[in-house]
Amino acid sequence: MANNLDDSQAELDSVEAELEMVELQISELLEKQTKLNSRKNKLLQNLEGACSSAQSSGSSKPPKPSFSKQDLEHYEESDFSWSKEVQAKLCSVFQLSNFRPLQRAAINLSMSGKDLFLVMPTGRGKSLCYQLPALCSKGFTLVIAPLVSLMEDQLMYLKSVDVPAVTLNASSTKEDSKRVLAGMIDKNSPFKLLYVTPEKIAKSKLLMSKLDKAYNMGLLARIAVDEVHCCSQWGHDFRPDYKLLGILKRQFPKVPLVGLTATATSNVLKDCQKILCVQEPITLTAPFNRPNLYYEVRFKDNEDCTDQIAQLIRERYKNQSGIVYVFSQKDAAAVATDLQKKNILAQPYHANMEPSDKSLVHQRWSSKKIQVVVATVAFGMGIDKADVRFVIHHTISKSIENYYQESGRAGRDDGSADCIVFFGFADIFRISTMVVMENTGQQKLQNMVAYCQNVDRCRRAMMAIHFDEVWNDDECNQMCDVCRHGNDYITMDITKHARDVVTIVEMASSMDEKLTPLKVCDAWLGKGPAKHRKTITVTSLSRLEVESVIIYLLLHGYFSEDFSFTPYTTHFYLKLGRKAALLKNDNHSITMKMKRRVMSHATVKKVSESAGEKSSAKVEGKRPADSDNKKSVAKKVKTLP
Numbered sequence: 001m002a003n004n005l006d007d008s009q010a011e012l013d014s015v016e017a018e019l020e021m022v023e024l025q026i027s028e029l030l031e032k033q034t035k036l037n038s039r040k041n042k043l044l045q046n047l048e049g050a051c052s053s054a055q056s057s058g059s060s061k062p063p064k065p066s067f068s069k070q071d072l073e074h075y076e077e078s079d080f081s082w083s084k085e086v087q088a089k090l091c092s093v094f095q096l097s098n099f100r101p102l103q104r105a106a107i108n109l110s111m112s113g114k115d116l117f118l119v120m121p122t123g124r125g126k127s128l129c130y131q132l133p134a135l136c137s138k139g140f141t142l143v144i145a146p147l148v149s150l151m152e153d154q155l156m157y158l159k160s161v162d163v164p165a166v167t168l169n170a171s172s173t174k175e176d177s178k179r180v181l182a183g184m185i186d187k188n189s190p191f192k193l194l195y196v197t198p199e200k201i202a203k204s205k206l207l208m209s210k211l212d213k214a215y216n217m218g219l220l221a222r223i224a225v226d227e228v229h230c231c232s233q234w235g236h237d238f239r240p241d242y243k244l245l246g247i248l249k250r251q252f253p254k255v256p257l258v259g260l261t262a263t264a265t266s267n268v269l270k271d272c273q274k275i276l277c278v279q280e281p282i283t284l285t286a287p288f289n290r291p292n293l294y295y296e297v298r299f300k301d302n303e304d305c306t307d308q309i310a311q312l313i314r315e316r317y318k319n320q321s322g323i324v325y326v327f328s329q330k331d332a333a334a335v336a337t338d339l340q341k342k343n344i345l346a347q348p349y350h351a352n353m354e355p356s357d358k359s360l361v362h363q364r365w366s367s368k369k370i371q372v373v374v375a376t377v378a379f380g381m382g383i384d385k386a387d388v389r390f391v392i393h394h395t396i397s398k399s400i401e402n403y404y405q406e407s408g409r410a411g412r413d414d415g416s417a418d419c420i421v422f423f424g425f426a427d428i429f430r431i432s433t434m435v436v437m438e439n440t441g442q443q444k445l446q447n448m449v450a451y452c453q454n455v456d457r458c459r460r461a462m463m464a465i466h467f468d469e470v471w472n473d474d475e476c477n478q479m480c481d482v483c484r485h486g487n488d489y490i491t492m493d494i495t496k497h498a499r500d501v502v503t504i505v506e507m508a509s510s511m512d513e514k515l516t517p518l519k520v521c522d523a524w525l526g527k528g529p530a531k532h533r534k535t536i537t538v539t540s541l542s543r544l545e546v547e548s549v550i551i552y553l554l555l556h557g558y559f560s561e562d563f564s565f566t567p568y569t570t571h572f573y574l575k576l577g578r579k580a581a582l583l584k585n586d587n588h589s590i591t592m593k594m595k596r597r598v599m600s601h602a603t604v605k606k607v608s609e610s611a612g613e614k615s616s617a618k619v620e621g622k623r624p625a626d627s628d629n630k631k632s633v634a635k636k637v638k639t640l641p
């Protein structure tokens with residue numbers, strides 16, 4: 001019996017050892033795959049660039065000039081043959097008196113038969129840009145929308161303003177489908193808008209054949225692709241069925257297409273253009289800036305920030321509507337319960353709820369019966385409540401695009417509203433393991449983390465860089481925490497700290513031990529099992545400082561992520577990054593800017609003493625570009641008490 005047990009134990013040890021090896025190999029292979037994919041994409045981009053320049057130089061046609069400022073001015077005018085009708089219907093049907101920026105140009109371009117990509121911040125009125133042309137054109141407009149709930153919201157709204165619109169989706173009854181299909185080829189056009197999901201286009205031959213007939217009868221007026229970024233796997237919300245929408249332009253080349261999105265970088269749009277087979281679309285990009293939104297990041301100083309959120313809601317947003325975004329369905333339920341216990345009318349919302357429960361929460365929130373929806377990202381598209389005064393992120397978003405869109409649910413009525421993120425150390429790694437299989441998931445998350453960790457650049461500037469926009473920080477108008485509390489940071493030399501913490505990871509790795517970021521923190525702070533190891537230099541930094549330094553080192557390549565996969569979960573470990581070896585060099589130094597409120601009193605004192613002695617010359621010498629900037633690092637250091 002004893003022998004049997006020994007044998008089993010020995011075999012278990014050996015299987016575990018082998019499994020560990022396999023996991024290591026898998027993570028190495030995944031790392032290799034990521035590198036190869038990024039190399040492949042670079043090569044593809046080079047090839048594509050070479051091909052298109054060869055094509056344009058070989059073609060006899062002169063290249064078309066891009067859409068100029070004068071062109072835009074032309075399309076902003078109101079003397080087109082349809083202008084009177086458009087203006088009249090804006091007032092009589094939609095009950096609006098004026099266009100918002102770019103709406104008129106988008107409508108005129110679309111009415112002129114041009115293909116168009118419209119990038120406009122969430123809540124600025126993209127829908128009007130295809131709904132109004134639909135009303136002023138013969139036949140009907142085909143609208144592709146990603147979610148049935150989103151279509152239903154639109155249909156409800158259109159019904160309320162007496163615009164005939166229908167949908168064809170998986171839950172349409174046979175009679176409804178029959179009526180809609182017949183209406184598509186009815187010269188009297190019983191409806192002006194037909195909403196379908198991309199799946200319907202991909203799967204329904206009957207629909208395609210009716211579209212074909214309508215096209216030949218001149219009744220297919222326009223195609224609108226809502227949330228067009230879903231076409232591209234580089235976008236933040238890729239839907240495989242969007243990939244098949246290229247068939248529309250191939251089958252109906254003369255029908256103008258308008259693609260609408262709130263968030264798409266130029267690369268994503270290029271990808272969408274290719275996927276949708278649109279030859280030369282005009283892209284109209286409304287300024288990404290929402291001047292009425294105040295952006296703020298707060299550090300989570302312990303795992304749960306619900307108390308702080310409750311306090312904010314009670315004190316700052318009494319009787320005002322808002323959203324609290326959370327990471328998981330479990331968090332949605334837990335945070336909603338916590339808020340309820342603190343007498344806040346909050347309810348959870350997530351993808352796993354019954355559709356009827358979801359729409360009940362939505363309705364109760366819209367009619368102000370509840371104050372707060374505690375939601376996962378499932379609460380997003382189609383949410384059109386005008387007076388949302390706060391969007392609080394209990395956990396950071398997985399990318400800046402996601403954050404921009406989620407926070408953009410605030411202040412649609414142009415009244416001021418707050419967008420606050422609670423930035424927690426452990427959350428980074430929870431999200432990182434969740435996006436591990438996404439194409440550019442880690443990079444996008446790192447950008448979001450950099451947005452949160454940032455203490456010296458206007459938050460809008462960080463977003464502008466992301467969306468390839470030109471941005472002047474003064475335009476922020478102190479509507480972000482960085483611009484408002486400009487001198488709230490200190491520049492700190494962290495070279496020694498970096499060496500100490502890198503040594504901890506290095507030592508662990510030499511003993512074949514993997515450390516999660518939390519274990520690294522504990523070890524460095526002299527806590528946990530590591531406290532018995534005399535070889536570790538325990539830090540005098542506070543926990544928040546320790547976390548900030550580790551994040552900095554991760555963002556700057558001194559550490560990198562080391563994923564380990566089990567059938568049930570993915571673990572995140574820290575390993576040495578490509579720049580870790582630089583720390584062996586005595587001359588290598590690292591400085592980081594840290595929020596003063598994050599720093600412990602001892603550190604502030606230490607930094608300010610040394611700042612007085614030497615730092616201004618050093619920093620000014622290193623950052624000439626900042627020297628005449630009123631927010632320069634040197635000035636910050638000099639202003640210390």
Ligand SMILES: Nc1ncnc2c1ncn2[C@H]1C[C@H](O)[C@@H](COP(=O)(O)OP(=O)(O)OP(=O)(O)O)O1
Nearest residue numbers: 096098099100121122123124125126127128262384
């Ligand atoms: N010209 C206008 N003047 C005043 N309000 C307008 C105007 N155009 C649209 N709106 C209102 C109608 C809606 O309540 C709100 C948002 O419009 P909507 O078309 O749903 O935004 P959107 O499509 O850009 O947002 P999302 O990205 O969330 O889909 O703005």
